[in-house]
Amino acid sequence: xxxxxxxxxxxxxxxxxxxxxxxxxxxxxxxxxxxxxxxxxxxxxxxxxxxxxxxxxxxxxxxxxxxxxxxxxxxxxxxxxxxxxxxxxxxxxxxxxxxxxxxxxxxxxxxxxxxxxxxxxxxxxxxxxxxxxxxxxxxxxxxxxxxxxxxxxxxxxxxxxxxxxxxxxxxxxxxxxxxxxxxxxxxxxxxxxxxxxxxxxxxxxxxxxxxxxxxxxxxxxxxxxxxxxxxxxxxxxxxxxxxxxxxxxxxxxxxxxxxxxxxxxxxxxxxxxxxxxxxxxxxxxxxxxxxxxxxxxxxxxxxxxxxxxxxxxxxxxxxxxxxxxxxxxxxxxxxxxxxxxxxxxxxxxxxxxxxxxxxxxxxxxxxxxxxxxxxxxxxxxxxxxxxxxxxxxxxxxxxxxxx
RNA sequence: GUGGAUGUAGUUCAGUUGGUAGAGCACCAGUUUGUGGCACUGGGUGUCGCGGGUUCGAGCCCCGUCAUCCACCCCA
Numbered sequence: 001x002x003x004x005x006x007x008x009x010x011x012x013x014x015x016x017x018x019x020x021x022x023x024x025x026x027x028x029x030x031x032x033x034x035x036x037x038x039x040x041x042x043x044x045x046x047x048x049x050x051x052x053x054x055x056x057x058x059x060x061x062x063x064x065x066x067x068x069x070x071x072x073x074x075x076x077x078x079x080x081x082x083x084x085x086x087x088x089x090x091x092x093x094x095x096x097x098x099x100x101x102x103x104x105x106x107x108x109x110x111x112x113x114x115x116x117x118x119x120x121x122x123x124x125x126x127x128x129x130x131x132x133x134x135x136x137x138x139x140x141x142x143x144x145x146x147x148x149x150x151x152x153x154x155x156x157x158x159x160x161x162x163x164x165x166x167x168x169x170x171x172x173x174x175x176x177x178x179x180x181x182x183x184x185x186x187x188x189x190x191x192x193x194x195x196x197x198x199x200x201x202x203x204x205x206x207x208x209x210x211x212x213x214x215x216x217x218x219x220x221x222x223x224x225x226x227x228x229x230x231x232x233x234x235x236x237x238x239x240x241x242x243x244x245x246x247x248x249x250x251x252x253x254x255x256x257x258x259x260x261x262x263x264x265x266x267x268x269x270x271x272x273x274x275x276x277x278x279x280x281x282x283x284x285x286x287x288x289x290x291x292x293x294x295x296x297x298x299x300x301x302x303x304x305x306x307x308x309x310x311x312x313x314x315x316x317x318x319x320x321x322x323x324x325x326x327x328x329x330x331x332x333x334x335x336x337x338x339x340x341x342x343x344x345x346x347x348x349x350x351x352x353x354x355x356x357x358x359x360x361x362x363x364x365x366x367x368x369x370x371x372x373x374x375x376x377x378x379x380x381x382x383x384x385x386x387x388x389x390x391x392x393x394x395x396x397x398x399x400x401x402x403x
Numbered sequence: 404g405u406g407g408a409u410g411u412a413g414u415u416c417a418g419u420u421g422g423u424a425g426a427g428c429a430c431c432a433g434u435u436u437g438u439g440g441c442a443c444u445g446g447g448u449g450u451c452g453c454g455g456g457u458u459c460g461a462g463c464c465c466c467g468u469c470a471u472c473c474a475c476c477c478c479a
Contacts, residue, residue: 006470058477062404080479109479114404116473125479191476257478266479277479304479327436359432361439376437386437395438 007113007121009306018309019124023106026126026149026303030104033145035128038103040084042110046074051290052083054258056198063111077110080257081127081302082284083291089131090293100132106305118275118307127281127302131288134297136232139263139283140239142299146267146279147245149303155311157278159245161265162221162253163233164201167286169226170261174200176219184214204252220251229262236263255280259287263299272310279303319390321347323369325360331375338373338385338403364390373403 004010011019027037046066053060059079066076078084085103094101106126113119128145130138143159150157165173181188181196181203188196189211192203204215225233240247247265255264264282272278281301288296324339326332332354339348349367351360357374364372372388379385385403388395 003470063477111478113477115471116475119478123479127479255478274474275478280479302479307479354436356435357437358435358439360437363439365440372439374437378437388438390439 005121007115007119009120009122014314015309018312018314019305021314022153022305022308022312023126025152027104027106029145029149029152030128033102033128033141035102035104035130038085038088038105039107040078040081040088040105042078042108043075044078044084044087046076048083048087048291049076049079052086052257052259052287053080054199056195056202057257059111059257063113065110065112079111080109081105081107081125082129082257082259082287082300085127085129085300086287086291086293086298089129089296090288090291094131095288095293095296098132100130102128102130104128116275117273118304118310120306124305125302126305127300129298129300131296131298133299134285136236136263137239139299140236140243142281142301143240143265144243144245146281146301146303150267150278153308153312155269155278155308156271157267157269159240159247159265159267160250160253161236161240161247161263162250163225163229163236164254164261164264164282165221165225165229166261169224169229173219173221173224176224177201177203180218184218187214199258201254205254222249222251232262255282259284259290261285265301267303269307269311272307275307277304278307278311317368319368319370321349321369322371322373323349323351323360323364323367324373325351325363325375326354327357327360327374327376328380329354331380334380334400335373335375338400342403375400 046064049060049064055061064076064079066074069075085105089095089101089103104127107124108122109125110122112121115121128142130142143161147157147159164170178196178200181192181200185193185196187210188203192211195203201221203211204218222233237247237249250266253264253266254260255266260282262283262285265280266277267279268276269278270276279301281299283297283299285297286295288294288298322339322342324335326335332352335350339350342348347369349363349369351363357376360374361372370390372390374386376386379397379400383400384397385400386395386397387403
């Protein structure tokens with residue numbers, strides 16, 4: 001027997017219904033905010049992710065499904081969605097037009113990690129990317145939209161926000177931080193020491209208790225935000241307060257991907273184990289430019305569909321359509337004709353085996369239809385069908401053409 | 404990549420000091436060619452993850468391996 005690869009899952013029945021429900025709910029809301037659907041390739045040039053996500057990140061450093069294809073191209077399966085969308089945006093030369101563009105997408109992402117609860121090698125994200133809008137109002141709007149999606153799905157969450165600064169304030173802060181970290185270098189863990197050189201901001205995110213204790217005194221980004229970033233972050237908080245969206249400011253929320261700037265946020269759930277982030281995103285004003293486009297401000301997010309599947313409560317399923325069965329084999333062709341006609345408008349389940357009444361009724365219970373339609377010898381001879389409304393329990397024999 | 408736990412029927416699980424596999428649920432058939440969900444009767448559907456080893460004999464003990472789950476790490 002051939003099983004799915006490690007960390008990859010088949011979705012069927014309740015699970016696939018959950019998946020669809022989440023995507024549909026999110027897409028419906030995203031469209032109300034002006035987002036249009038975009039589809040980009042799963043396979044991309046490896047360079048795309050090296051330049052966007054960043055070589056210092058774990059995602060690019062050790063988790064990519066990367067290989068050389070038959071044309072000797074260095075390619076990989078996308079480990080996240082934003083890079084591909086930004087590439088598509090630039091490929092279509094949309095960066096040359098001063099028009100705002102908003103896209104939503106969903107689909108599989110691939111990371112070669114060790115699987116655990118809420119962490120798969122192939123997983124699915126739904127995401128939105130808004131291009132050309134530099135205003136913090138857009139950051140606020142996108143957070144509001146996510147909150148609305150989770151509310152619609154009946155999911156509780158905690159929102160964490162932070163500001164990562166911009167090209168003016170970040171370099172200054174970074175320098176100060178590196179100096180401060182270098183002083184306590186010997187006491188910090190191995191990972192942190194490596195990060196001082198590659199991506200010092202990530203040191204703040206270290207889960208090691210000893211490191212965290214040492215970092216209490218280290219310079220805080222919020223004290224270094226520039227004249228533009230500081231008021232914007234304040235404005236964002238004021239807007240969230242006004243909207244009644246609860247949040248906590250998390251100084252250590254630095255995001256795992258290099259391309260974020262200014263607003264960064266994460267939606268967290270306490271009910272799904274250690275992998276608690278159910279959505280994350282932020283602003284990435286410089287990414288378009290990094291990927292050779294004209295400088296274009298942008299903000300976006302992605303939510304983890306599998307993680308949300310564990311939390312969502314599905315609406316109850318209403319009985320729907322028809323179950324059709326025959327109690328004599330000769331009646332089946334007539335049944336098929338009827339089914340084709342009804343399928344123009346309704347869901348129809350047809351049982352091809354002719355069998356007894358009781359047996360059919362068991363099939364009815366399984367199919368959960370609104371109506372049961374059976375044809376026996378009498379009905380076949382008279383050109384009628386036996387029809388039962390499973391809700392009202394009323395039953396009647398009617399002409400086959402009247403159904 | 405590191406660590407811990409677990410692999411027995413479709414599923415959830417039991418299986419004693421080592422003696423050749425069992426229960427609930429589900430499923431199928433019948434009671435019942437014409438009123439379902441209930442009930443009763445009957446039916447086990449299995450490479451005990453895989454490969455070695457010890458033993459007269461292994462689901463059980465030993466070694467290896469694979470997979471799953473959980474945590475670290477990372478992140479959606």
